[in-house]
Amino acid sequence: MTIYLPIAELPVAMFALFALGAAVGFVSGMFGVGGGFLMTPLLIFIGVPPAVAVASVSTHMAASSFSGALSYFRKGMVDISLSGVLLTGGLAGTVAGVAVFTLLRALGQVDLVIGISYVTLLSTLGLLMLSESLRAIARTRAGQPPLVRRPGTRAWFLRMPLKVRFRRSRIYVSLIPVVGLGFIIGFLGALLGIGGGFLLVPALIYMLRVPTQTAIGTSLVLTLVTMSMATVLQATVNGTVDAVLALILMVGGTMGAQFGARAGQGMKAEHLRLLLGLLVLGVGLRVGYDLVRTPGDIYAVTVQEQRATQHQPEGRP
Template identity: 50%
Template sequence: MQIYLPIAEVSVNAFLLLGLGGLVGILSGMFGVGGGFLLTPLLFFIGIPPAIAVATGANQVVASSISGVLAHLKRKTVDLKMGTVLLGGGLVGAGLGVRLFAYLQSIGQVELLVTLSYVVFLGIIGGLMLIESVRALMRSRSNPVPKRRKHGIVHALPVKTRFRTSGLYISVIPPVLVGFFVGVLSAIMGVGGGFIMVPAMIYLLHMPTKVVIGTSLFQIIFVAAFTTLMHAWENHTVDLGLAVLLIVGGVIGAQVGTRIGMRIKAEQTRILLALLVLGVCLNLAFGLLVEPSELYSIGEE
């Protein structure tokens, strides 16, 4: 069933959009990511303009994250205090990112920047996560008793507070900086930022993986919602018809993904997320390197 999207100015199959939303919702519930890092490139592939895909994709991220958080709250795997600290930095970063996005759109460089950002960040994060996750899985098989973590500079910084759900006593400075960086990416790339936040919370802040997923989704809800409102106000690039179909699929998928995620070991969860991130990265990189089927040139007659 084809529907016309007035803001995007394209016709798309409604069931295809529902399926994309559902797929991203499942990933959201399983891995604690908003899913925008996958949804936005998929929207590119089906013909949605980059500016519309970035801004509208954030709507679906909000819906799937809310659905996932509700499931995690029932299991008491959300650190609300940590999520609030991350959120403070995230809102500031998102505001700055939307302004930068508007400037790039005005000079016609949005599509190139968004695609390059995906390739660079997904490649780096996915590669590091895969290496560390494989090592962790091998250690867990050879020595089931976990070793005590050695705390680095993160734990030596001032302004410390206790995060009881995560079992941590650390400075609030690293979480604020992580939130700020993720907020900027959320605005520019149309993502919740979970693909960066989840590794940062695990490897930088040393939070337990099961708590990381719910806490990441909690922060993503508010940053993605703020990003959507800013894009609608500043850039007028939110297509409501597209958003509704993605949201319906995402809410259903997130509930399924949360149940799947609770049955998978922490090391396996991280490996699966790393492989997914690298897969999207390679697909986008391939699109940048391959010569397009139609070439255009601008010249004087």
């Protein structure tokens, strides 16, 4: 059954769009990454304008993150205090991201910025996660004990003031880098249509040394709140949220996230990181390919409003 998306101005197959939302919701619940880094490029691939894709995906991520966060909360894998500190910076970053998005859209550069940003972030992060997870798996197969790494005395954030102990995550760090990390995630989420989990989860694991499952659950809480706020701001400020598209993605994403969260909790941490690294790298390479390949339609035609006073013959009103 084909339906018409009013804001995107595009006819799509409803069941295919529902299946797309369910698949990305599964990934969201499994890895705690919000799914926006995958959903936004996929929507752009099928013809949805980037501005509409970024804004509408925020709703899908909020719904799927709620479902996944609830599952992790029931398992006791969410650090509430750490989530609260991250949200302090995340909400401020969301407001700043929507403001920059509005400015870039007015300048006509939002599509280019989104594409380049996706290639840079996804390719770099995917390679780093893939390399680390392969080393961890090799150590496990060799019978060596896993590396238990905690921030050392030379870590820069340990020398900053306002230190707080987060008992659930078993860390003792300054509030300043945690708030800053939340701001970056909120900013990127609003600007690029990503929940930020694919950045936040590795940062919590490798920088703050939060346990993998707790990092995923905490990331889902931050994604839920920041993406809900981004949806409201994008709808009221830019008017780019397609309600029909968002509803279909929301229903599919909520259902898929429940199954993904259960699958993720039963897997080893190093295997989770390996799969996430491969997924992030693959999407980054695909976005990069679309930026450099020759488009099917080389020429584009735009209709501009002609000024009434331009090129008028003399003697005519």
